[in-house]
Amino acid sequence: MAFDDPDAIPDDALLVLYANGDAEAARQLTTRLAPRVLAQAARILGDRAEAEDVTQEAMLRLWRIAPDWRQGEARVTTWLYRVTANLCTDRLRRRRGGTRDVNDMPEIADDAPSADQRMQQDARMDALQGALNELPDRQRQAVVLRHIEGLGNPEIAEILEISTEAVESLTARGKRALTRILSGRRDELGYDDD
Template identity: 45%
Template sequence: MKSQGGDPDEELVVRVGRGDPAAIQALMARKLPRMLQLARRMLDDAIEAEDVTQELFLRAWKQAPSWQPGVARFDTWLHRVAVNLCYDRLRRRRETLMAEPPEQADLGPAPDRGLQARDTGRRVEAALAALPDRQREAVVLCHYQELSNIDAAALMSVSVEALESLLSRARRALRAALADMRE
């Protein structure tokens, strides 16, 4: 299903644009899990992530009939729209700050491994959420979405060197935030 232009989704997107139900199902199966994971990590909120992912695919279906192969890879476009939708949500959160501070996760010792693993996961997610937006975006794209530095840099409209700088600062911040976990 790989196109000659290097976009493995091109044929599928064209078929989606024609309203082919099998193509819609195939594209959803291929893209939904990663896009939902991206939104969850960017927003740290499963419900908002589902809303963002739904909006993302509505935009994809609307865009599919007019998709121009060769202009951009569909996956790159999909990631960019997802990240932008997440940033919109994050901006709205900042604009409507709540009067009370957010709940803090219990950082005490867990009684068993399952709880400890969940606690560790929560702490990592909280440390990730505390990163500046661009650093979090770089980490999510490279480490969780497994994009190459070249693809992530292109998606973020920065040089590879700038992306590596964002990743380096993010890693330092995460190490510092999670330092007590290594002891």
């Protein structure tokens, strides 16, 4: 099936189309949702290869649940963020005590900046990722969903299965911790004292 305006079709309608055997719907859903899953997983895990595995697994779970999806009951993105958060939590638990290399971070998509700008941007993103990696798992998840993915607190509460107040507390503590950590890395952020 060809879609005249794929963006006009809600995620859950695409999911129903997929469940009914429409291959194009799968492609649309992948294009629309997988980059967000990959971004979330990459920020939480700080590891490119693991983030890709999580993305594939989360999307596989979406394909499997498609026939049972009830339109209008939940948002597909919220469900997918929750699955991704849980998959990331499982992986973080498994590798507890292991080290993470911020150089494994995803490549940054940008509008062709200069080499210097690119290097500085990479350094800032690495610094941010390094700081995120130092946060406790739940704080990191809340901060990523709130401040990088731009979700509202009620949706984050639904994803992490905690209260809205708990989300506010996690994000506030997370931001304070990031400020403290990054204040010591001003040079990596390009804040040269001149």
